[in-house]
Amino acid sequence: xxxxxxxxxxxxxxxxxxxxxxxxxxxxxxxxxxxxxxxxxxxxxxxxxxxxxxxxxxxxxxxxxxxxxxxxxxxxxxxxxxxxxxxxxxxxxxxxxxxxxxxxxxxxxxxxxxxxxxxxxxxxxxxxxxxxxxxxxxxxxxxxxxxxxxxxxxxxxxxxxxxxxxxxxxxxxxxxxxxxxxxxxxxxxxxxxxxxxxxxxxxxxxxxxxxxxxxxxxxxxxxxxxxxxxxxxxxxxxxxxxxxxxxxxxxxxxxxxxxxxxxxxxxxxxxxxxxxxxxxxxxxxxxxxxxxxxxxxxxxxxxxxxxxxxxxxxxxxxxxxxxxxxxx
Amino acid sequence: xxxxxxxxxxxxxxxxxxxxxxxxxxxxxxxxxxxxxxxxxxxxxxxxxxxxxxxxxxxxxxxxxxxxxxxxxxxxxxxxxxxxxxxxxxxxxxxxxxxxxxxxxxxxxxxxxxxxxxxxxxxxxxxxxxxxxxxxxxxxxxxxxxxxxxxxxxxxxxxxxxxxxxxxxxxxxxxxxxxxxxxxxxxxxxxxxxxxxxxxxxxxxxxxxxxxxxxxxxxxxxxxxxxxxxxxxxxxxxxxxxxxxxxxxxxxxxxxxxxxxxxxxxxxxxxxxxxxxxxxxxxxxxxxxxxxxxxxxxxxxxxxxxxxxxxxxxxxxxxxxxxxxxxx
DNA sequence: CCAACTAATGCTCAGGCGGAGTATATGCTA
DNA sequence: TAGCATATACTCCGCCTGAGCATTAGTTGG
Numbered sequence: 001x002x003x004x005x006x007x008x009x010x011x012x013x014x015x016x017x018x019x020x021x022x023x024x025x026x027x028x029x030x031x032x033x034x035x036x037x038x039x040x041x042x043x044x045x046x047x048x049x050x051x052x053x054x055x056x057x058x059x060x061x062x063x064x065x066x067x068x069x070x071x072x073x074x075x076x077x078x079x080x081x082x083x084x085x086x087x088x089x090x091x092x093x094x095x096x097x098x099x100x101x102x103x104x105x106x107x108x109x110x111x112x113x114x115x116x117x118x119x120x121x122x123x124x125x126x127x128x129x130x131x132x133x134x135x136x137x138x139x140x141x142x143x144x145x146x147x148x149x150x151x152x153x154x155x156x157x158x159x160x161x162x163x164x165x166x167x168x169x170x171x172x173x174x175x176x177x178x179x180x181x182x183x184x185x186x187x188x189x190x191x192x193x194x195x196x197x198x199x200x201x202x203x204x205x206x207x208x209x210x211x212x213x214x215x216x217x218x219x220x221x222x223x224x225x226x227x228x229x230x231x232x233x234x235x236x237x238x239x240x241x242x243x244x245x246x247x248x249x250x251x252x253x254x255x256x257x258x259x260x261x262x263x264x265x266x267x268x269x270x271x272x273x274x275x276x277x278x279x280x281x282x283x284x285x286x287x288x289x290x291x292x293x294x295x296x297x298x299x300x301x302x303x304x305x306x307x308x309x310x311x312x313x314x315x316x317x318x319x320x321x322x323x324x325x326x327x328x
Numbered sequence: 329x330x331x332x333x334x335x336x337x338x339x340x341x342x343x344x345x346x347x348x349x350x351x352x353x354x355x356x357x358x359x360x361x362x363x364x365x366x367x368x369x370x371x372x373x374x375x376x377x378x379x380x381x382x383x384x385x386x387x388x389x390x391x392x393x394x395x396x397x398x399x400x401x402x403x404x405x406x407x408x409x410x411x412x413x414x415x416x417x418x419x420x421x422x423x424x425x426x427x428x429x430x431x432x433x434x435x436x437x438x439x440x441x442x443x444x445x446x447x448x449x450x451x452x453x454x455x456x457x458x459x460x461x462x463x464x465x466x467x468x469x470x471x472x473x474x475x476x477x478x479x480x481x482x483x484x485x486x487x488x489x490x491x492x493x494x495x496x497x498x499x500x501x502x503x504x505x506x507x508x509x510x511x512x513x514x515x516x517x518x519x520x521x522x523x524x525x526x527x528x529x530x531x532x533x534x535x536x537x538x539x540x541x542x543x544x545x546x547x548x549x550x551x552x553x554x555x556x557x558x559x560x561x562x563x564x565x566x567x568x569x570x571x572x573x574x575x576x577x578x579x580x581x582x583x584x585x586x587x588x589x590x591x592x593x594x595x596x597x598x599x600x601x602x603x604x605x606x607x608x609x610x611x612x613x614x615x616x617x618x619x620x621x622x623x624x625x626x627x628x629x630x631x632x633x634x635x636x637x638x639x640x641x642x643x644x645x646x647x648x649x650x651x652x653x654x655x656x
Numbered sequence: 657c658c659a660a661c662t663a664a665t666g667c668t669c670a671g672g673c674g675g676a677g678t679a680t681a682t683g684c685t686a
Numbered sequence: 687t688a689g690c691a692t693a694t695a696c697t698c699c700g701c702c703t704g705a706g707c708a709t710t711a712g713t714t715g716g
Contacts, residue, residue: 029357029358029359029389029435030357031357031422031435061357061422061435063433067421067422068420068421068422068435089419089420091417092396092417092420092437093395093396094359094389094393094395094396095394095395105359105391107357107359107389107396107435107437109420109435169642172642172643173642176642176643176644176645177645183644183645186645188645189645192645314497314500314501314504315500315504316504316511317504317505317511317514317516317517317520
C-alpha cells in the first residue's frame with residue numbers, strides 16, 4: 001500500500017529556464033530534486049533552508065525511488081521525520097550556462113511541498129526562514145514596505161531610463177509588476193518581480209559575474225544558484241493555488257478558528273483580507289464544519305473551532321470557470 | 329510491452345501515487361522531450377502525431393541545447409519548419425518502462441506548444457489529428473455524445489458497483505468527473521476523466537497486460553505508452569489557460585472575425601458559448617482592435633475583422649484574483 | 657423591388673457574487 | 687461596572703455574467 005498522495009494539478013510558471021544545479025557528478029545527465037517546503041508558523045510563511053539559509057534542500061533522484069514525486073517525499077520525510085501533506089511539481093530546468101561544465105548537465109526538478117507542523121531537522125544547518133527574508137517587497141500586510149519607494153523604485157526607474165528605446169516598455173513593465181500608476185498590485189506576480197529585479201541587475205544573483213558593480217542595492221537575502229528564483233516560483237504557485245483549491249488546510253492545525261485560517265492565508269498572500277467576507281467565503285462554500293469546541297485563546301469573545309471538511313475534495317471539482325458558457 | 333507506470337499527477341481526489349518507477353542504478357540518465365503540439369483548423373483542435381497517429385512527437389534533450397525549452401523549440405521547428413508561437417512546460421516524469429536498459433533511466437519532460445498554421449511535416453508519418461479522436465467524450469459542442477450514456481456510463485457504473493466498499497466513493501467520483509447528478513460538466517477535468525477510465529480498466533492502455541479482458545469497451549483511439557495521458561494533460565492545461573490568458577490568439581490567423589475566434593475557443597473547450605456574451609467579453613477587455621476590413625466570407629451580414637492587441641500582454645497582468653482582498 | 661434567410665451587432669434585464677460597512681454578541685480585564 | 691477585544695450577523699451596492707430580444711446588413715431567389 002502506498003501512502004496516499006494528494007491530487008495536484010500542475011500549472012506552469014511563466015518564464016524562461018534558468019537552470020539550477022547542485023551536486024551530483026557522473027557522465028551524461030544527472031537528475032536533481034529541489035524542494036520548496038512551506039509551513040506557516042508564528043504568522044509567517046516559512047521555507048526550509050540549508051547552508052546558512054542560503055539554499056533550498058535538494059537531493060539526487062535515486063533509482064530506488066518509484067517516481068520523481070515518491071523520491072521527493074522519500075528524502076524529505078527522511079530528513080524532516082515529518083509527513084508531507086501536499087506535494088506539487090513546480091518546474092524543471094536544465095540550463096547550460098549554470099551547469100557544471102560543457103560535458104555535464106544537471107536536470108533539476110523542483111517541487112512545492114506543504115507541511116503542517118514545523119519539523120525538527122536532522123541536520124543542524126537546516127532552518128525555517130520566513131520567505132519574506134528573501135522577498136521583503138512581497139509582504140504588504142503592514143502596508144507597502146517603505147523600502148519599495150525608497151530603494152526599489154528609484155533603482156528600477158534608473159534601469160528603465162538607461163535605455164531610451166526601451167524606456168516606455170520597461171516603465172510599463174515596472175508599473176504592471178509593482179502595481180503602480182493606478183494598476184492593481186497582484187500578489188501572484190512574485191516571479192515576474194524577481195525577474196525584473198534580476199534583469200535590472202539589482203540583486204546579488206545578477207551581479208555574481210560582475211563584481212565591478214559592487215554590492216546590490218536592493219534588500220532581501222539572496223541564495224545560491226537559482227534557488228531564490230525557484231522559491232519565487234513556489235510562492236507564486238502557492239499564492240495562485242489558494243484561490244481555487246483548498247490547500248491552506250494543509251498548513252493549519254486540524255482544528256482552527258476562522259481568524260487563524262485567515263491569518264494563514266494573509267501570511268501566504270502578503271495581504272490583509274476583509275474579515276467578514278473571508279468568513280462568508282469559507283462558510284458559504286462549506287469548506288469547514290464546527291467542532292463544537294471553542295478556542296481557549298481568549299482575548300475578546302472566544303471563537304468557534306472548525307475543521308476542514310475533507311469531503312469537499314471528492315464531492316466537488318475544485319476548479320474555476322470563467323468563460324461565458326451556455327448552460328443550455 | 330509492460331504497462332507503463334504513470335507519472336503525471338492525478339487531480340483525482342483520493343489520488344494514489346502511481347508514480348513512474350525506475351528499476352536500476354546506473355551512471356547515466358537520459359532526458360527526453362515530448363511535445364503536445366496544438367493547432368486549430370477546420371473547426372477542430374488538432375494535435376501533431378507520429379507512428380500512425382499513435383504517438384506524440386518526442387526527441388532527446390541534447391547537450392547542445394541551451395535549455396529545455398530551447399531544445400523543444402529547436403527540434404520542433406526543425407521538424408515542422410514552422411515557428412512555435414507559444415510554449416509551456418507541462419510535466420516531468422521518470423518512467424521505468426522507458427528506460428533504455430538496466431543502467432539507464434529516462435526522464436521525460438512534456439511540453440505544450442501552440443502553432444498558428446498547419447505545418448507540412450518532413451516525415452510522412454506525421455499527421456495532425458483532431459484530439460477528439462482520442463477523447464470523443466470531451467466534445468460536447470453538438471450536445472452530449474450518445475456514446476457517453478450508452479457505453480461509458482454503464483461501464484463506469486459497473487466499475488463502481490464492483491467493490492461495495494468503494495461504491496459510494498467511486499460513484500461520486502464518476503458524478504463529479506462527468507457532470508452527473510446535477511453537478512456541472514467541467515471541461516477542464518480531462519485528465520481526471522482519463523484517469524477514471526484508466527482505473528476502471530475501460531481503455532486499451534489499462535489492458536495491455538491483461539489480454540484476457542478482451543478489447544476495451546470504450547471508444548477513442550489509444551496511443552503508445554502514456555502518450556494519451558500526456559495529451560490529456562495538455563488539453564486540460566490549455567482549456568484552463570484560455571480562461572485567464574489570451575493564448576487563443578496564438579491559434580487563429582492574424583486577422584479574424586469574432587465568430588472565428590469564438591469557434592476556435594469552442595473547439596478547444598468542447599462547448600458552445602453564448603455569442604453576444606463572448607463578444608462582450610472580448611471587446612470589453614480590449615483584447616482586440618478592428619482592422620477596418622470586413623470578412624469576405626459572406627453568408628449573412630459581413631463581419632468586421634479584428635486583430636489581437638499584443639499590447640495587452642505588457643500593459644496588464646493577465647491573471648485572476650478571487651480572494652476577498654481589501655482595497656484599502 | 658421584395659421576401660426570406662443568415663449572420664453580425666446592439667441592448668436590456670435579472671441574479672449572484674464580492675467589496676465594504678454597520679450592528680450586535682460574548683468573553684475578558686481594570 | 688466600564689471598557690476593550692474579538693467574534694459573528696446582517697445590509698447595501700456595484701459589477702459581472704448568463705440569457706434573451708431586437709435590429710442591422712448583407713445575400714439569394716422570385
